[in-house]
Each structure stands twice: as structure tokens, then as C-alpha cells.
Amino acid sequence: MSNPILNGSGLAKHFRSGDKDIEVLRGVDISLAEGEFVSIQGESGSGKTTLLNLLAGLETTDAGEITWGEHVVSSLKINSLAKRRRGFIALVFQSYYLVPEIDAISNVGLGARIAKIDGDWRSRAESLLERVGLEERKHSLPNTLSGGERQRVAIARALAASPKVVLADEPTGNLDEGTGDGIIALLKDLCLEEKVGLILVTHNNIHASLADTKYHLKDGLLHQTS
Amino acid sequence: MPWYIYIALRHLFPKGKRFPFFTAMSITGVALGVAVLIIVPSVFNGFQAEIRRNLADAYGDLRVEARTIINNHRQLTETVLAEEGVKRAVPYAHGMVMMQYANRPTFPLVQGIDVSSDEELDTVASHIVEGDIDDFYDDSVIISTGIATALKLRVGETAMIYNQQLLEQLTRDEVPLPREVEIAAIVETGWYEVDENTVLCTLRFMQELYGLGEGVHGIKAYVESGYDADKVANSLNGKLGIDFWASSWRFANREMLAILEFENRMMFFLLFIILIVSAFSIMSSLLISVIRKTREIGVFSSMGATASQVAACFCLQGVVIGIVGAAFGFVLGFSLIGVREEITSAISNFMGVAESMSEFYGFAYLPIDVQSDDLVRVAILAIIISTLAGIVPAFKAALMKPVEALRSE
Numbered sequence: 001m002s003n004p005i006l007n008g009s010g011l012a013k014h015f016r017s018g019d020k021d022i023e024v025l026r027g028v029d030i031s032l033a034e035g036e037f038v039s040i041q042g043e044s045g046s047g048k049t050t051l052l053n054l055l056a057g058l059e060t061t062d063a064g065e066i067t068w069g070e071h072v073v074s075s076l077k078i079n080s081l082a083k084r085r086r087g088f089i090a091l092v093f094q095s096y097y098l099v100p101e102i103d104a105i106s107n108v109g110l111g112a113r114i115a116k117i118d119g120d121w122r123s124r125a126e127s128l129l130e131r132v133g134l135e136e137r138k139h140s141l142p143n144t145l146s147g148g149e150r151q152r153v154a155i156a157r158a159l160a161a162s163p164k165v166v167l168a169d170e171p172t173g174n175l176d177e178g179t180g181d182g183i184i185a186l187l188k189d190l191c192l193e194e195k196v197g198l199i200l201v202t203h204n205n206i207h208a209s210l211a212d213t214k215y216h217l218k219d220g221l222l223h224q225t226s
Numbered sequence: 227m228p229w230y231i232y233i234a235l236r237h238l239f240p241k242g243k244r245f246p247f248f249t250a251m252s253i254t255g256v257a258l259g260v261a262v263l264i265i266v267p268s269v270f271n272g273f274q275a276e277i278r279r280n281l282a283d284a285y286g287d288l289r290v291e292a293r294t295i296i297n298n299h300r301q302l303t304e305t306v307l308a309e310e311g312v313k314r315a316v317p318y319a320h321g322m323v324m325m326q327y328a329n330r331p332t333f334p335l336v337q338g339i340d341v342s343s344d345e346e347l348d349t350v351a352s353h354i355v356e357g358d359i360d361d362f363y364d365d366s367v368i369i370s371t372g373i374a375t376a377l378k379l380r381v382g383e384t385a386m387i388y389n390q391q392l393l394e395q396l397t398r399d400e401v402p403l404p405r406e407v408e409i410a411a412i413v414e415t416g417w418y419e420v421d422e423n424t425v426l427c428t429l430r431f432m433q434e435l436y437g438l439g440e441g442v443h444g445i446k447a448y449v450e451s452g453y454d455a456d457k458v459a460n461s462l463n464g465k466l467g468i469d470f471w472a473s474s475w476r477f478a479n480r481e482m483l484a485i486l487e488f489e490n491r492m493m494f495f496l497l498f499i500i501l502i503v504s505a506f507s508i509m510s511s512l513l514i515s516v517i518r519k520t521r522e523i524g525v526f527s528s529m530g531a532t533a534s535q536v537a538a539c540f541c542l543q544g545v546v547i548g549i550v551g552a553a554f555g556f557v558l559g560f561s562l563i564g565v566r567e568e569i570t571s572a573i574s575n576f577m578g579v580a581e582s583m584s585e586f587y588g589f590a591y592l593p594i595d596v597q598s599d600d601l602v603r604v605a606i607l608a609i610i611i612s613t614l615a616g617i618v619p620a621f622k623a624a625l626m627k628p629v630e631a632l633r634s635e
Binding site: 103 | 228233236237240241244522526527528529530531532533535627632
């Protein structure tokens with residue numbers, strides 16, 4: 001594998017719930033190389049989403065260091081992180097989170113526009129929609145698309161930002177098994193084609209088994225599995 | 227177009243068949259406020275313009291007066307006419323007499339006007355409601371509607387006028403004989419003070435009544451359009467010397483005009499509250515929108531949107547509501563102004579007060595004076611208020627932490 005493009009070392013995070021301190025992560029080390037596919041499994045509430053949020057710079061760490069490419073980002077402020085995130089990290093969510101007022105192509109284009117990707121966002125969005133098999137539905141509003149179609153739009157939106165890393169948080173959680181399998185295959189293929197690193201958080205063993213590196217999060221620590 | 231402007235517009239005007247209810251309500255609120263702020267001040271301005279016109283008609287644009295009777299009025303009139311901006315100057319005399327008809331007395335103010343001036347006669351003629359200006363000569367008078375009502379006088383009838391000289395005759399044990407005058411016409415200016423108690427006679431008749439000889443009480447002057455009567459009066463004061471002074475109709479009626487101006491400002495301030503109310507409606511709509519779109523805001527942040535871009539997205543919605551609302555308000559306002567006569571007559575008929583407007587205001591129609599300054603002020607205010615209404619939701623959106631926004635239920 002080449003040098004890591006995303007690295008987290010000694011990541012710790014705790015939350016307060018009433019009088020109790022809950023240690024969610026206790027010194028997690030993780031790295032992702034260009035084009036690598038990493039999966040993370042774990043029980044509900046084990047801290048998988050928290051780990052993704054830390055890696056995406058959406059949440060601050062209690063301890064540890066996060067590096068995006070050459071840059072240590074764990075000490076940056078929210079606005080600086082937002083600007084660095086452009087064109088580096090994109091997220092895919094379980095509930096898609098498409099903008100309901102705009103059509104599929106505009107949703108995809110939004111990824112490129114926010115990330116300030118050079119070139120015509122519309123042609124990039126059209127090309128990505130074609131690659132996810134939705135060129136016929138490009139003018140459809142999200143509420144007229146099926147769950148699988150919405151997630152494909154969300155994947156295209158993530159890739160429209162030309163990221164180096166895609167962080168996918170249970171992207172098949174709301175989909176049936178067959179549709180979910182198709183989504184993961186699509187996500188994996190596209191990331192491989194674009195040489196984009198992919199971290200997939202999933203409960204699905206089959207999806208997790210497709211990864212180059214497989215982790216299991218338990219008791220706040222990340223364990224590599226075979 | 228930056229993405230946040232695009233999203234702001236799409237939040238307000240979504241694609242597809244979704245009806246933007248919040249947008250429609252917010253825009254309607256601003257439009258109604260703007261329409262009211264256009265219509266009501268324009269009507270007020272219209273009333274004020276009518277009142278000012280009547281004041282100026284009755285008083286002249288300016289008057290030159292003296293402490294004593296002005297005997298050299300021709301020379302003074304020439305001096306006034308020579309002043310830049312003065313287009314017409316005529317002598318006048320005024321005073322109080324007792325007028326009697328069928329044993330009913332009244333004490334009107336008499337204005338002696340120069341009948342050699344066609345413009346002066348035209349001005350009087352424009353206010354005649356009964357009779358004819360051609361019947362106006364030295365032994366006839368024109369009375370206001372108030373006098374006609376009080377004495378139950380009609381055009382063509384004869385009334386008696388008693389003046390101060392008769393009192394002097396009494397002191398000399400002479401038998402005073404009143405002057406008989408025929409009523410040539412009845413005038414109504416719409417200005418209460420004039421309409422209530424005024425008699426117009428020729429200047430020559432007034433000079434006889436008051437024993438003025440060739441003297442007059444003052445010079446009434448009118449200025450060219452574009453000239454300020456106050457400035458012309460000030461300029462004249464610098465040239466007339468200490469025995470004479472010039473004052474504009476505005477100065478002479480400054481208390482009344484100050485009240486009108488105060489009314490106008492207070493009315494604008496009170497109506498402005500409507501815009502404030504609509505601003506709260508915009509703010510609550512946008513706050514609901516921010517709450518509804520919390521996760522969306524989190525997604526924008528996760529995609530690299532900065533806090534200022536997120537804030538701009540929601541603040542712009544306030545700006546757009548202000549601009550569109552103001553535009554609709556202008557259309558609505560001018561449309562209602564265009565059909566104001568139909569609306570007022572419908573309201574009058576419905577309430578059974580069809581005569582009230584002409585009775586109380588002296589106008590048979592609803593005067594309108596739309597001032598461009600007011601329009602600009604209303605448009606700017608509407609947009610500023612709507613923008614300010616968008617700032618609170620914008621800050622709320624901008625201050626959201628991305629992860630908390632994404633976690634929200």
C-alpha cells in the first residue's frame with residue numbers, strides 16, 4: 001500500500017450522559033491509503049459513527065491526532081476544517097440527506113459547487129449520474145426516487161466533490177438486501193476507479209468482507225479482523 | 227451562481243409541484259405592509275396637497291403687508307413684480323363687517339380683490355359652486371357656503387352690509403345707511419376657515435367700505451412654479467425696508483402645516499409597525515425552516531460549507547422575501563390606488579355615508595399624491611426589515627455544529 005492519505009492515531013472521545021462519563025473511543029489508531037477500502041463493524045453504540053465524525057473533522061477529539069494528507073487537522077477550527085474538507089473528504093449517510101427542493105442532477109452538482117471543483121458542475125453531475133445508472137432520472141426530485149436511487153444520487157454527490165476519501169456511514173441501512181448489495185458494489189467500484197479511499201461503517205458481514213482491511217470496534221478500541 | 231444563493235432560491239421556490247406555503251405567507255405579509263405604506267401616505271399626501279392648494283389659493287403664495295394702510299400700492303406692486311420668480315402681484319384689502327339678511331346677522335371676513343386681474347377672477351371662478359363670476363361687480367359680493375347656509379342666502383338675493391364707518395356716523399348723530407349688495411355667486415374652496423365665514427367683494431367696494439381711499443392692506447403675490455415662496459419672501463424682505471414685510475403662505479399657516487407634517491410622520495410610523503409584524507412572520511418562517519433543515523445544514527457543513535455560507539443561504543431568503551414582497555406590494559398598492567374611487571364609493575354606499583367625504587373634507591374625490599421619496603423609502607425599509615428578519619435564523623443556522631446538526635431528530 002502507498003502512504004496513508006488519512007491517518008488517526010490515539011483517538012479518544014468521551015460523552016457525558018447525566019452524571020456518567022462514557023468513554024466511546026479509547027486510543028483508536030486507523031489509517032487509509034489511496035484507493036484502499038476499509039470496513040468497520042461493531043455493535044450499535046460502539047462508536048463507529050463517532051469515529052467517522054472524528055475522521056471527517058465534524059467532531060473534535062479529546063486526545064489523539066488526525067492527519068489529512070500532509071496536514072494535521074485535529075487542532076483546526078470548524079471553518080478551517082470545512083474548507084480543508086472540500087475536495088478531500090466526502091460523506092455518504094444512511095438517510096441520504098438529499099435536498100428535497102432540487103432535482104437529482106442539482107443535488108449531485110451541489111457536491112461539486114460546494115467543493116469549488118473546477119469545470120462545469122452540470123456536465124460532471126451528468127457524467128456521475130450516468131455512472132450510477134440514473135441518467136434517465138436526472139431531473140427527478142428526491143421524493144420521486146426509490147431508496148436505492150436516492151442513495152446512488154448521494155454517492156454521486158459525494159464523488160462530485162472529487163474527494164480523496166469517502167466515509168460511508170451504514171449507507172445500506174435503509175435498503176433491502178439486494179439493493180444494498182448493489183449500492184456497496186457500486187460504491188466500491190467507483191472508489192476504485194477514482195482511486196478514492198473508502199471507509200465503510202456497516203453491520204453487514206458480506207459488505208464488510210469486501211474490504212481490503214477489516215476492523216471491529218469494541219470497548220472503544222479498533223481490532224483488525226482477518 | 228454561488229451554491230448558497232441557488233439553495234436559498236430553491237428553499238423559497240422549490241422545483242416541482244410543491245407549493246411554497248411559508249414563502250407565500252411571508253411574501254404576502256411584506257406585500258400587504260408595503261401596499262398599505264404606499265396607499266395610506268399617498269392618500270394623506272393627496273389630502274395635504276389639496277389643503278395646501280386651497281391655502282395657497284386663499285392666501286396667495288406670499289403677501290406683503292405693512293403696519294398702516296398702503297397708499298402707494300402701485301409702486302409697491304411694481305417692486306414685488308420685479309422680484310425674481312414672482313409672476314403676479316395684486317393689491318388686496320380685508321376686514322370684518324356685519325352682514326344681515328332677513329334679520330339674521332353674521333360677521334364675515336371680507337376680502338377685496340382686484341377685478342382687473344383675470345387670474346384673480348379665474349381663481350375665484352374655479353371655486354364657484356353656484357352663480358357666475360360675470361355677475362361680480364362693485365355692488366355685488368361672492369359669499370362662501372358657510373355664509374350662504376347661516377343666512378339662508380341664495381344667488382341673486384340682496385343682503386345688507388354694515389361697516390365700521392356707520393358706527394362713526396352714529397357718533398355724529400347721522401342716520402347710518404347700510405350698503406345693499408347682491409349675491410353674485412357662492413364659493414367653496416374645501417378649506418374650512420375660508421368656507422365658513424368669507425365674503426369676496428371688489429377692491430374698490432372694500433376701499434369704500436373701509437374708507438381707504440386709494441389705499442390697500444397688502445399685496446398678494448404668486449410665484450412661478452419651481453420657485454420657493456419662502457425664499458422669494460425672504461429676498462423681498464431684504465429689499466422692502468422696515469415698513470413692509472413679506473410672508474409666505476407656508477409661514478402664515480405654519481402651525482397648520484406643522485400639524486399636517488406631524489400627522490404624516492406619526493401615521494407612517496404607525497403603519498411601519500405592519501412591516502415589523504410581517505418581519506416577525508418572516509423570522510418565524512425562516513426559524514421553522516432552519517429547524518426543519520437542521521440535518522441539511524449539517525450535510526452542507528460536511529460537504530465543506532463554511533458558517534458564513536450557511537448564514538448567507540438563510541439571510542438571502544429574507545432579502546429575497548423583502549424584494550419580491552416589496553415588488554408585489556407596489557403592484558398591489560398601485561392597483562388599489564387605480565380603483566380607489568370604486569372602493570371608496572363602495573365603502574361609502576355600504577356604510578351609508580356617501581356624502582361624508584365632500585361634507586367633511588370638501589373633496590368630492592379621493593385625492594392621491596404619490597411621492598417618489600416615499601416609494602423609495604418604503605422599498606428600502608421593506609428590504610432592510612426582511613433582511614434583518616433573516617439574520618436571526620441565519621445566525622442560528624451558522625452557529626450549528628455540523629455533527630449536532632446531523633444527529634438532530
